[in-house]
Amino acid sequence: MVVEDASRRAARRGSGSPSALRRANTERLVAVLRYRGPSTQASLARATGLSPATVSNLVRMLAEDGQVVTGTTTANGRRAVEVSLAEQHRSVAAGIDVGRRHVRLLLVAEDGEVLAESFEGLPVGHSLQACFALVEELLDRALAEVSLERADLVGAGVGIPGPIDARTGLVGHAALLPEWVGLHVRQALEDHLQLPVTVDNDANLGALAEARWGAHAGVPDLAYVKVASGIGAGLILGGQLHRGHIGITGEIGHLQVSSFGQVCRCGNRGCLETVAAVPTLLAGLEASVGRTPRTSELLQLVQSGDLAALRVLEDAGLVLGQVLGGLCNLLNPAVIVLGGPLMPVGDLLLAAVRRGLERATTPVVAAATTVTLESFGARAEALGAAAVAHAAERVRR
């Protein structure tokens, strides 16, 4: 919890004296541990550029000092010393996922470990005040669980289900939460929580969580596609989250798939969302179910082999796949990750997406594209939000 102490700051300004050098090396080692999590001494030497002997000396010193703990592990078939930061020296961020009907909050260490989690539903039509109050309550509840205080956090990342205009910081028109449109949400939350806050949209955060800690971490070109009340994508291109000119990217839900289709909430017509977002799937089952089912019912129907439920899922997957084939033509990502509330039947959705994609892109590109399901389920956005807060803190340091 910890930000840097005076001696470290002094070391950065530092003279070239041996003790200043040792302090600078210590700082480097701790930074690597903070970023990578538990590491062997050999990998610490590689990552810091220090000699194995120096690393070994520093680790002994830090262990005596209670700043790191050591254990044994196996690396390349041999026993090795594994070093991790002592609990109280890990840097922790809050990752907050604000949905249309829920708030989820995680406390996340810099290596991706989740230290605490809290979750609460929100009634339909809740006020902005109610939402902010819930965020605060969940934050305090999670902090209490691990005996931390707000001042111990490096900051909070917040995901909201809507675009943010990067020029102004205001929530854009296409937000799913009308009350948020025009709000300077970072400012508002910083005032409310008295913490450094970073804000991004849900799909961008899902992409960041996958890119940093997911099954395909480190892949330079990755698209995370969230199919929920709306459909949005977060794009990691060339190893960076693509934010575009005014910060409104990945709006694949508003790609037109049918010239004279239904009018969309965005004001255009025949958008992907009007045919493949979850509410449309539910509405599609009205005739067979006798009323609009809930998402959990849709999932059960699919799992029990209900033909109508299988059909709406497959149709949505085909159209989504077609749009993602277009995304491949344009961006040629290595990996497309699907996420959102349909993931319990994700394998079936994925199969249809794959078929749609293959009809819309060239065989060589289709063959080179991995389409897969998300690594983190419902936690994806909160994890991504925590990743952003950690990254922001590294920039401030």
Next chain:
Amino acid sequence: MVVEDASRRAARRGSGSPSALRRANTERLVAVLRYRGPSTQASLARATGLSPATVSNLVRMLAEDGQVVTGTTTANGRRAVEVSLAEQHRSVAAGIDVGRRHVRLLLVAEDGEVLAESFEGLPVGHSLQACFALVEELLDRALAEVSLERADLVGAGVGIPGPIDARTGLVGHAALLPEWVGLHVRQALEDHLQLPVTVDNDANLGALAEARWGAHAGVPDLAYVKVASGIGAGLILGGQLHRGHIGITGEIGHLQVSSFGQVCRCGNRGCLETVAAVPTLLAGLEASVGRTPRTSELLQLVQSGDLAALRVLEDAGLVLGQVLGGLCNLLNPAVIVLGGPLMPVGDLLLAAVRRGLERATTPVVAAATTVTLESFGARAEALGAAAVAHAAERVRR
């Protein structure tokens, strides 16, 4: 002309002696001049981090030595000394645009100045050998014009009208020139020309030329869209050319715009190319003209106000605009640049594109997107190819 001489190489290895330091500073200054072109002494000081006095001393020394020339200019309303590299110290690359029916070759200095140009048509159905022989002939002709030899060039960049698989270096299936499919074109041209060669597709090179030397140079998110026999886009995202996982990006010509449209040469159906590429526009005029007109005739008909010609141009623009609206939803570029043989009537095409785009993206994104015509006309790809060759040479240095 010029790669670095022995003294420069020594300076790089250099001890800390005053003369080694001066040589290193000189090298830095020359590198900045090579990259930026003519600069004032004040801007050289800013770009190199050297003091104005040091810059002034080095410039005097280089001028006495004949390596730079100085003149006067006006900067911020005041007279200032402008410094440029002497001709024989400029770095020069060949930029070669290989089309389906032509080869264009430019010799380009690192600041974008075109020193020589040669162009020749190719008959339909020419062989690969004929094309390579023409490239060589044009290269030697241009070099002779400015009294240079191949050894004086930093290398050649080559643009071809088709995708290249970055994993293998082979020309991909969707190439417009069937004879090129499966060719390792870089290798083949290096063997033929005995020069370092870099290869990329035409749209990527158009984007690089715009991003480096065009009217919107330096814009981090820019799409260059070439409408010709095919339709392709080069994407500059976050300041870098986006190459994707296997190097096949910007294939907007193969985005599907009509589920049961015409079968495309790529094997899919209803691709943008089948409704908005130049051959489709020409075919659309068969009924009114009585035969398939040529591109030059189409342009004349449009300019003379022929209704059928205006209609096919507008329809193509509307559909292209709709696809580009989708591109905006996904990538939110600041600038979209249109290029290709329709540019003589580009204003009319642009108006239709703009209308199509506005119907397919949100108003806030549409308002933030500049759609414009290319800066370099027919030279765009050859210039981009030269830019790539210069960049490759900087990496090798």
